[in-house]
Amino acid sequence: xxxxxxxxxxxPGPLRAYCDGASDLLTSASSVxxxxxxxxxxxxxxxxxxxxxxGTVRRHINLxxxxxxxxxxxxxDTALVPGDELTILPAVSGG
Amino acid sequence: xxxxxxxxxxxxxGLFVAESSKxxxxxxxxxxxxxxxxxxxxxxxxxGTPRLYASSCNPFFGMKVLRSTDLGKSFKExxxxxxxxxxxxxxxxxxxxxEVGKNKKELWCGVEPAxxxxxxxxxxxxxxxxxxxxxxxxxxxxxxNGGLCLHTFLRDGNRVHLGISTGGHYLSEDGGETFTxxxxxxxxxxxxxxxxxxxxxxxxIVGHKDAPGRLYMQNHGGWANWDGPGGPRPDIGVLxxxxxxxxxxxIAKGLPSDFGFPIVVHPHDADTVYVLPLxxxxxxxxxxxxxxxxSEDGGESWNRLARGLPKKESFFTVLRDAMDIDELKSPAxxxxxxTGQLWIGRDGGEQWNCLFESLPPIHCVKVxxx
Numbered sequence: 001x002x003x004x005x006x007x008x009x010x011x012p013g014p015l016r017a018y019c020d021g022a023s024d025l026l027t028s029a030s031s032v033x034x035x036x037x038x039x040x041x042x043x044x045x046x047x048x049x050x051x052x053x054x055g056t057v058r059r060h061i062n063l064x065x066x067x068x069x070x071x072x073x074x075x076x077d078t079a080l081v082p083g084d085e086l087t088i089l090p091a092v093s094g095g
Numbered sequence: 096x097x098x099x100x101x102x103x104x105x106x107x108x109g110l111f112v113a114e115s116s117k118x119x120x121x122x123x124x125x126x127x128x129x130x131x132x133x134x135x136x137x138x139x140x141x142x143g144t145p146r147l148y149a150s151s152c153n154p155f156f157g158m159k160v161l162r163s164t165d166l167g168k169s170f171k172e173x174x175x176x177x178x179x180x181x182x183x184x185x186x187x188x189x190x191x192x193x194e195v196g197k198n199k200k201e202l203w204c205g206v207e208p209a210x211x212x213x214x215x216x217x218x219x220x221x222x223x224x225x226x227x228x229x230x231x232x233x234x235x236x237x238x239x240n241g242g243l244c245l246h247t248f249l250r251d252g253n254r255v256h257l258g259i260s261t262g263g264h265y266l267s268e269d270g271g272e273t274f275t276x277x278x279x280x281x282x283x284x285x286x287x288x289x290x291x292x293x294x295x296x297x298x299x300i301v302g303h304k305d306a307p308g309r310l311y312m313q314n315h316g317g318w319a320n321w322d323g324p325g326g327p328r329p330d331i332g333v334l335x336x337x338x339x340x341x342x343x344x345x346i347a348k349g350l351p352s353d354f355g356f357p358i359v360v361h362p363h364d365a366d367t368v369y370v371l372p373l374x375x376x377x378x379x380x381x382x383x384x385x386x387x388x389x390s391e392d393g394g395e396s397w398n399r400l401a402r403g404l405p406k407k408e409s410f411f412t413v414l415r416d417a418m419d420i421d422e423l424k425s426p427a428x429x430x431x432x433x434t435g436q437l438w439i440g441r442d443g444g445e446q447w448n449c450l451f452e453s454l455p456p457i458h459c460v461k462v463x464x465x
Contacts, residue, residue, distance in 0.1 A: 014130065014155075015156065048157060053185075054186050058157060061156075
């Protein structure tokens with residue numbers, strides 16, 4: 001993921017072991033779906049922790065583009081443009 | 096190094112390991128391992144250098160398999176966890192059983208939704224076993240309260256017995272290539288037909304190396320008072336087979352309840368079997384006084400073992416994989432509770448003591464002398 005990259009993917013602490021400890025990754029993907037596909041190619045264990053084997057984002061994972069949850073935009077088809085930040089966040093949990 | 100008694104304790108908040116000398120006077124506790132997420136299955140693989148395995152059932156990031164090569168002092172994730180193949184349409188929800196296979200480094204793994212996976216490299220890679228995972232019945236199985244899980248894998252030479260809740264008992268006689276529903280005599284209380292071909296809520300199945308063909312089953316009992324279609328179904332909860340699981344008969348007479356989850360057989364006597372009866376409605380011990388019940392004649396009669404256990408006001412559940420027995424000359428039983436106590440029953444369950452009082456809710460307990 002070292003192409004001319006202008007979009008930042010923020011990786012939560014528990015998942016950084018799956019991407020060589022990186023807290024953020026750079027991409028030039030044009031959509032959230034394309035960004036996840038890029039993660040799948042370069043960091044399969046990271047991708048598998050975000051999406052299950054059907055490609056569905058796990059129930060307790062939230063994806064934000066800047067401050068907007070992707071479900072409030074176009075889901076995985078939400079477009080990414082230079083300067084965007086894609087944040088991967090686990091949901092809050094109970095006891 | 097002298098032999099050690101090792102316990103793996105899977106809990107709601109991760110994995111614990113307890114270790115003792117063979118005297119079992121005191122156990123040292125380590126953990127939790129595995130990010131504090133639920134652990135539903137563990138395995139102590141004593142073939143060669145001992146390896147410990149645990150499922151780490153992460154509700155956020157998915158399933159992982161943990162492995163230790165230093166007797167539970169540290170754990171690392173294996174290179175991959177079981178996953179349904181592309182296009183299958185199912186996604187892994189939980190890992191319910193981990194068992195050793197025939198060959199060194201061969202592991203088998205039962206999962207939710209009910210399916211079976213096999214590894215030939217100690218858990219680094221996994222392949223789905225189609226004979227049961229794509230069985231013609233597979234899409235007809237229904238989840239129980241615990242989910243649709245393949246929780247029991249029992250190997251006897253070329254025979255493989257599977258317990259599925261709710262699917263029933265499935266038998267392979269070709270090493271796991273093909274499977275047949277084998278539930279003759281296994282009742283179901285939650286279906287109009289009291290003895291369906293499949294769909295029973297089997298809770299656990301055990302066998303014994305010295306008694307080929309003998310199996311014991313804890314099934315989902317508690318239907319003696321059912322007054323709907325099909326009528327009452329008493330004593331369907333505890334069963335025995337003497338023909339490799341082709342047919343089953345009740346051995347529940349004499350128990351205070353035929354409902355329960357675990358069933359354990361004595362390591363040196365195939366006629367001695369243990370259950371932990373629970374009230375079918377509450378899943379807690381009858382009269383709020385927990386007891387393990389032992390039969391020393393293959394299920395013909397039962398005796399209550401409760402010395403040292405609470406006599407009243409005790410309302411825990413012991414889940415299907417939360418009771419085990421070690422293989423020492425005078426074996427000890429161990430069970431963990433949903434209220435976080437780990438109990439040891441010395442002298443085959445004659446005398447009970449609480450080893451740990453305040454662990455997280457316990458899902459599974461395994462013991463081995465290594």
